[in-house]
Amino acid sequence: xxxxxxxIVVVVVLGAVGVIVRRRAQGADGVEMxxxxxxxxxxxxxxxxxxxVQQLDPDADDPDDRDDPRGS
Amino acid sequence: xxRDLAIDLGTANTLVYMKGxxxxxxxxxxxxxNRQTGEVLATGREAWQMIGRTPGYxxxxxxxxxxxxxxxxxxxxxxxxxxxxxxxxxxxxxxVVICVPSAITEVERRAVTDAARRAGAADANxxxxxxxxxxxxxxPIDEPVGNMVIDIGGGTSETAVIxxxxxxxxxxxxxxxxxxxxxIQNYVRREHGIAIGERxxxxxKVAIGSADPTVDENQAEVRGRDLMTGxxxxxxxxxxxxxxxxxxxxxxxxxSVIRCLAKAPPELSQDFLxxxxxxxxxxxxxxxxxxxxxxxxxxxxxxSNVPLEAVVLGAGHVIEHYEALKGMFMGVRR
Numbered sequence: 001x002x003x004x005x006x007x008i009v010v011v012v013v014l015g016a017v018g019v020i021v022r023r024r025a026q027g028a029d030g031v032e033m034x035x036x037x038x039x040x041x042x043x044x045x046x047x048x049x050x051x052x053v054q055q056l057d058p059d060a061d062d063p064d065d066r067d068d069p070r071g072s
Numbered sequence: 073x074x075r076d077l078a079i080d081l082g083t084a085n086t087l088v089y090m091k092g093x094x095x096x097x098x099x100x101x102x103x104x105x106n107r108q109t110g111e112v113l114a115t116g117r118e119a120w121q122m123i124g125r126t127p128g129y130x131x132x133x134x135x136x137x138x139x140x141x142x143x144x145x146x147x148x149x150x151x152x153x154x155x156x157x158x159x160x161x162x163x164x165x166x167x168v169v170i171c172v173p174s175a176i177t178e179v180e181r182r183a184v185t186d187a188a189r190r191a192g193a194a195d196a197n198x199x200x201x202x203x204x205x206x207x208x209x210x211x212p213i214d215e216p217v218g219n220m221v222i223d224i225g226g227g228t229s230e231t232a233v234i235x236x237x238x239x240x241x242x243x244x245x246x247x248x249x250x251x252x253x254x255x256i257q258n259y260v261r262r263e264h265g266i267a268i269g270e271r272x273x274x275x276x277k278v279a280i281g282s283a284d285p286t287v288d289e290n291q292a293e294v295r296g297r298d299l300m301t302g303x304x305x306x307x308x309x310x311x312x313x314x315x316x317x318x319x320x321x322x323x324x325x326x327x328s329v330i331r332c333l334a335k336a337p338p339e340l341s342q343d344f345l346x347x348x349x350x351x352x353x354x355x356x357x358x359x360x361x362x363x364x365x366x367x368x369x370x371x372x373x374x375x376s377n378v379p380l381e382a383v384v385l386g387a388g389h390v391i392e393h394y395e396a397l398k399g400m401f402m403g404v405r406r
Binding site for chain 1 (some may be wrong): 096207212236237378388393395
């Protein structure tokens with residue numbers, strides 16, 4: 001009988017530890033993922049893409065010169 | 073191995089960004105079909121030139137209206153042809169990110185992703201146009217500050233407040249620059265008794281259309297078909313007339329901007345007074361619109377350096393940083 005109680009306690013404790021570890025890991029993933037997302041949205045990360053078009057379009061600095069108001 | 077793609081599937085124009093290459097295609101979202109056989113005769117610019125000028129057996133259509141697919145089969149064929157033109161084949165299936173209006177329904181979302189997958193994409197994900205526009209317009213959306221972007225497209229106008237990489241407030245109306253063209257068509261028909269085509273209405277908008285009085289205003293001669301006699305007729309239109317004709321559409325767009333401002337949290341609202349709002353999309357190029365929005369909201373309005381390309385550039389940035397930014401796709405966050 002004692003062994004059964006000990007076994008149940010051990011299973012419950014291991015289960016609780018497992019849940020806590022998993023929650024902590026998920027929390028860390030969330031923080032890490034958010035940080036990666038914010039880093040990927042930084043001006044430095046965006047510079048290569050934005051510069052590509054500004055190099056292609058010499059009039060890009062002067063949007064008033066554009067004459068095509070069609071929607072995109 | 074196919075290069076991944078970002079597509080701005082707009083009501084008016086479709087732009088494609090290829091990973092590592094930049095914008096590789098920018099064409100009107102138009103397809104011309106043989107009405108009898110269903111065969112595709114032309115797409116893009118070539119098909120756009122056919123609008124309103126085709127013989128009975130050819131039909132030139134825009135398969136998207138209000139940013140949503142109105143004809144699934146034709147849209148799928150158009151996307152397939154666009155993908156083929158940028159090098160996608162049966163053996164090279166890229167990941168695709170598609171920009172769509174934030175207000176589209178679940179059914180419309182599914183229609184877009186299904187059309188892209190059936191057209192050759194290995195995986196298709198969607199991103200909201202205002203979010204993509206804010207990324208492409210180079211706004212500091214990674215910071216905890218209020219960034220406001222107004223995207224006026226062919227069929228939709230969306231205003232969003234963005235902070236820390238997420239949308240805080242959003243307002244969208246299914247009204248865009250095509251509604252301005254339609255309003256001009258209706259006005260000319262009603263007040264001058266002549267019928268003009270879609271493209272002529274657009275030309276009038278480009279030539280003398282404005283949302284607010286501007287310094288250099290000229291009249292324009294317009295040719296159409298007299299509704300009474302059926303004969304060709306010329307009339308002269310003034311900028312005041314066009315402003316009157318498009319007033320309802322312009323007011324509706326500005327009302328949605330004001331609703332979005334009202335939804336923004338106060339901490340972010342104060343940022344707009346300093347940083348201003350950014351106008352993107354082809355509809356934003358209507359003369360006097362920025363001044364009119366500024367006058368009615370008392371918030372400075374700035375034009376993006378890349379108003380027509382901002383959305384596809386933003387989606388292109390997402391495709392370049394796919395793993396880090398995949399949490400921004402529609403359906404993933406909610």
